[in-house]
Amino acid sequence: MQMNATYTSLVAVGDSFTEGMSDALPDGTYRGWADLLAARLAARAPGFRYANLAVRGKLIGQIVEEQVDTAAAMRADVVTLVGGLNDTLRPTCDLEAVCALLEEAADKLAPSCQQLVLMRSPARRGPGAGRFQARIERLFECIDELAARHGAVVVDLYSAEALGDPRLWADDRLHLAAEGHRRVAEAVWQALGHEPEEDWTAPLPPSAPPAWYLRRAGDLRFAREHLVPWIGRRLTGRSSGDGRPPKRPELLPYEV
Template sequence: MEINANYTSLVAIGDSFTEGMSDLLPDGSYRGWADLLAGRMAARTPGFRYANLAVRGKLIGQIVDEQVDAAAAMQADVVTLVGGLNDTLRPKCDMGMVRGLLEEAVERLAPNCKQLVLMRSPTRNGPVQERFRPRMEELFAHVDDLAARHGALVVELYQVPALSDQRMWDVDRLHLTPEGHRRVAEAVWQALGYEPEDDWRAPLPAPVPPNWATQRIADARFARQYLLPWIGRRLTGRSSGDGRPPKRPELLPYEGPIA
C-alpha cells in the first residue's frame, strides 16, 4: 500500500555506494540505485527534481563537511544519507567520532526535508566482513537509534542474504553489481511507500562452486588490480574521490531514463 505518492524531489548524499559504483554505463559513468530510484519517482511526478552529491571514497567527516549543508539547503522532499562504512574499514577508526558525525548529519538534515532515509548497508560475505563486523554493527545500531529519534526511515540491507551473496558484488569486492543496485533501488522504493514491483530479497539460484585454479586466478587479479592500490591509497592518505566533483550537484529537473 502506498504511503506517499507525492514526493517531488530527491537528494542523495554519501560515498561510492550512492554515487553508483559499479553500475557502469556505456559512457564510462556510473548509474546506481539512487539514479534508478530517481528515474522511477520521476515517472510518477512531472517536474521531479534530483541531485546526487555522493563521491566515492568519502569518510563521514567529509560527507558532513562537503555535502550535508548543501543537501539541507535544497529543502528536498526526500534525502538519503549513507555514510560511515568507509570509516569502519580503516585500520584505525574512532567509532565515537563516527557516531558523533553521523548524528550531526542527521540533526542537520532531518528538519530540512519531508523524509530522511538512512540505511543499514549491505556487505559482501567474506573475510573483510567478518573482520570489521563489530564496527559495522555498532554503526548500524547507531543508525537505528538516530532514525527512531528523528523520524527517519531505515532501509535494512545488511541482514538480507541475497545482497551478501558474492555474485551481487563487482570484481573489486567493494561495490555492488548492476543487479545489486537494482535491488537496493527497489528496497528504497518500497520503504518510501510505493507499490512493490518485485521481491528484491529473492535469493539467487544455487551457485556453481569455481574450481581451485579459477578461484586462485580471481584472487590474484583482485589483489593486483584492487587490493594493493587500495592499500597504497590508505598508506599515503589519498582517496579515489580526491578532486572529484559530484555527478549531480544541483537539484534540477530529472533528465535521464524514466523507469
C-alpha cells in the first residue's frame, strides 16, 4: 500500500490511551488523539467513517476478546492497535503471554485493513519511571517484530523526549493531557505519510520548577484522588472500564 493515500475509514482498538483519557472536553467526555486524527482524515475524505472500540483499563486479553474480531469485521482502511502496557504495570505479568496475544490481534487485524498502525506508547519521565523498563522494552520488541511481519507502521512515541515532559500529562500521571494527545495525533498523521503540520517532538519551552510546597501538595492530591483508588481496584480485581461501552462502537460517518 502506498502511504499518503486518501483513507476513507479508521478503527481504533485499545485501552484508555486510545479512548482519549485525559483530554477532557467541557461536557466531561474525552476526545483524545484518535478523535483528532479522525477529524483530520475526514477533512480530506468526504464520507469518512470512524469507530473507536477502546475502553479504559482493558488488558490485552480483553482487547483481543472484546474488540479485535469486531474491528476486523469492519474492514477499515486504517486500524490502530495499542495495548499491553496495562499488563506490564501489573505486579505479576507474563510478558510472553502478552506478546502472544498481541500477535493474535495483529494476525487478525492486518489482513482486514489496508494499513495497520502499532505504537511504542509514551512514558512520563521522572522518579520511578524505570521500574517497569525491562517489561516495556520486551513489549516494544514484540511490536517491532509484528510490524516487520505485517508491514505495519510503528509510531515511536516512547523515544520522544518531549512526550515524557510531565507538563504534557494529566494529574493522574498515567494519561496524556490535551497537548500530549494533540502531538500523538500529529505523530500518527505523519507516520501515515501526510505532510507534517508541526514538529511533534519539539520540546516545551523551559520553565522554572514549581515550589517545593506545591510539589508536595500535588503529590498528596495525586495519592488521594488517583493512587489510592487505583490500588483499591487492583486489590478487588475491578477495572475502571468494567461495564463501560466503547465510545464509538460502530463504523459511522464522522462529522468534522
